[in-house]
Amino acid sequence: MEIDYSNIRVIGFDADDTLWVNETYFREAEEKVGMLLSHFETPNKIDQELFRMEIKNLPTYGYGIKGFVLSMVELSIELSNGTVSNKIISEILRIGKDMIDKPVQLLDGVEEVLISLSKDYKLILATKGDLLDQERKLEKSGLNQYFHHIEVLSEKQEANYQKLLNHLDINPTEFLMIGNSLKSDILPLINIGAKAIHVPFHTTWQHEKVERNATNGLNYKTVKSLREILNFFKQN
Template identity: 65%
Template structure:
């Protein structure tokens, strides 16, 4: 099935290391700061709407998330929120940026094995500085030939990556946790994809049952199971 593969691309957040868990923790802290103004459920909804609205300006990542929290706090409080709470929101973001890198189980074993026969790259989206910092702290840089931090992960973005790599679509395999970002766009452009689910998924990355129904990708229970496919 993968006999034509030359390059294997890995998503970073929640594929190589834990990420989304920290966003859920931050959302909870944010809701506690605004508990005098709204319920946690309503605060979560308003923050999510603001994040989606701001993607066109800030893209993906912690910095855009923090700016969305500040904007949401101002609007939810009718611009009455104390300055000290704005400072606490900024600190939530800084603490997220300083989190230690928690590698997912068996990821280094898998990279070491695949590196013997394939060119490995990282294809991730988010803030460039933050993703470079995480890769450096992870100790995984030695396994990767190329790092691509993408502004988005739509089919056209992957086609640009494939052109840059100077390969055919069928020679690329993508491994990631998000069906919306890491799997379905690859299927659309004729590349291969393996879905490794993570227990927490951002609402924006969820897909419908109809979208999931394509059979042109493989789902495994964990990253180590990938090795059984080669």
């Protein structure tokens, strides 16, 4: 079935792994921590435990690099039975600061798509994570000029999007969300009657994965690269 985008007035973009590389940096950091802790546990076990620790701390720390670093410090103490060296903990803090200072690497086609869509639509950035991290990345990206508004959400659930739409004073049918996470950028939007286009990134954090059958019967498009989106709008 063709999806009709003719009502759309505002387009929301996810940021991490939709506009720029993010998850890759977390994976790299996890690998480095795995190396640092490698004489306490096997790489597999460290991976599992790091995920468990992050999920345990998510309600307290939320998303973003700082909570991730705090979880890694906590894990290093736990996995080493309280014997990890100050040197390793300092290294973990350093890995975190390096993540924060990483340059922003735009994904293919991003600027072209934003230039084109910003002519006819109000574009907003709707991201979750740490406010300062996200503002800094937007600044470094040079993409600020295309967005009317940046919205950092503490969670990306139906209620958060509903509030955002109220704030933008538009109907769900007038909003299109574009992002790489089925769980955060697609399903909640479809469920509140908005439109969504899925642009998968090659790496997905376990926490963002959903069962295939959670999406059964839901009406959204998947594209291989951001650039493909322009086709739908040229046809309208």
